Amino acid sequence: MIDNPKTGMTLIVKTVTRLTVGLILLFGIYIILHGHLSPGGGFAGGVIVALSFVHLMLAFGKDVAVAKISRNLATNLESIGAMMFLLVAVMGFLGGSFFLNILAKGKPFDLFSSGAIILSNISIGIKVGVGLFAIFLALVILEKTKKE
Amino acid sequence: MELHILLIFMIFAAIVAIEAKDLLSSVIAVGAVGFALCLAFLILKAPDLAITQLVVEVLCLIILIRATINRDLPLVIEGRWIFNTISTLVFIAVFLFFSWLALKELPSFGQPLMTVVKKYLAEGTTKTGAVNIVTAVILDFRAYDTLGEATVLFTAVIGIMAVLRRPGRKKIER
Numbered sequence: 001m002i003d004n005p006k007t008g009m010t011l012i013v014k015t016v017t018r019l020t021v022g023l024i025l026l027f028g029i030y031i032i033l034h035g036h037l038s039p040g041g042g043f044a045g046g047v048i049v050a051l052s053f054v055h056l057m058l059a060f061g062k063d064v065a066v067a068k069i070s071r072n073l074a075t076n077l078e079s080i081g082a083m084m085f086l087l088v089a090v091m092g093f094l095g096g097s098f099f100l101n102i103l104a105k106g107k108p109f110d111l112f113s114s115g116a117i118i119l120s121n122i123s124i125g126i127k128v129g130v131g132l133f134a135i136f137l138a139l140v141i142l143e144k145t146k147k148e
Numbered sequence: 149m150e151l152h153i154l155l156i157f158m159i160f161a162a163i164v165a166i167e168a169k170d171l172l173s174s175v176i177a178v179g180a181v182g183f184a185l186c187l188a189f190l191i192l193k194a195p196d197l198a199i200t201q202l203v204v205e206v207l208c209l210i211i212l213i214r215a216t217i218n219r220d221l222p223l224v225i226e227g228r229w230i231f232n233t234i235s236t237l238v239f240i241a242v243f244l245f246f247s248w249l250a251l252k253e254l255p256s257f258g259q260p261l262m263t264v265v266k267k268y269l270a271e272g273t274t275k276t277g278a279v280n281i282v283t284a285v286i287l288d289f290r291a292y293d294t295l296g297e298a299t300v301l302f303t304a305v306i307g308i309m310a311v312l313r314r315p316g317r318k319k320i321e322r
Contacts, residue, residue: 031199035283035287036278036279036284037279037280038280039196039198039199039280039282040199041196041282041283041286041287042287043200044200044203047203047204047207048203050207051203051206054207054210075309078302078305082299085295085298089291098292099288099291101276105276105277108273109279113277113278113279114276114277114278114284115276116288117276117277117278117283117284117288120287120291121287124298127302128301131301131302131305132207134305134309135305135308135309138308138309138313139211139214139312141312
């Protein structure tokens with residue numbers, strides 16, 4: 001499916017995409033996980049993750065990207081991300097109030113510091129990344145069905 | 149100085165986006181406005197916003213180009229131009245009057261009122277454990293705002309999936 005010359009762009013684009021798409025995905029995950037240490041955070045990292053899948057879809061065609069994340073999986077993951085963020089919020093009630101940061105804070109400048117903030121970043125990252133990819137997927141599928 | 153050059157460039161690109169005859173050129177001009185805004189955020193020392201603006205701009209540009217590249221809608225300019233011009237001028241006058249009233253009350257550019265922010269800057273790292281003060285504010289002190297923002301995005305995705313679904317089986321059979 002990947003080496004099918006009929007779908008997607010030229011061989012040059014496909015080769016470059018194969019080399020770079022993993023690095024882009026990794027950079028998005030890095031931005032999400034280091035949201036409390038460096039600029040960026042859940043939203044920006046999530047958009048970069050979505051862009052890596054969009055990159056895959058533009059270069060190889062629709063089928064390769066859908067094989068990685070189908071439309072149902074995308075919508076389910078988006079709901080799970082939203083519920084996770086709400087769960088982090090409700091978890092604050094254990095300590096007294098909404099959105100209270102009750103987990104251990106840890107040392108500053110550590111990767112696992114800042115308690116619930118890193119959990120919020122991860123859930124927002126999942127939600128935004130998968131949600132934006134689902135929007136792009138819906139637009140592409142609509143154009144395909146219109147042409148047929 | 150660089151900020152003023154960027155602002156003038158953004159205004160120029162926005163005018164080009166309105167006046168360009170074909171749709172693809174105006175989409176690219178809108179993209180130029182977005183990237184200039186990203187540079188302006190960097191000059192104003194807001195790297196968080198600059199990163200977000202950059203990646204969102206790239207995604208929007210891809211989606212807009214995909215949406216507009218196949219169809220070129222002609223612009224309709226005819227009829228009732230006297231009424232349109234007069235109403236536009238009236239609304240511009242009303243807008244300028246009220247914005248003059250509102251802008252008089254604002255603190256001048258570059259000298260913000262540091263009342264609540266002082267507390268956040270002093271206690272941000274010790275209270276939340278996050279070194280990045282922007283994340284400390286948006287995910288701890290003002291996390292309720294972020295929850296609302298996440299809800300807006302969730303609703304937008306649901307709406308798009310509902311509007312852009314495949315045609316139903318009955319419609320295909322017809």
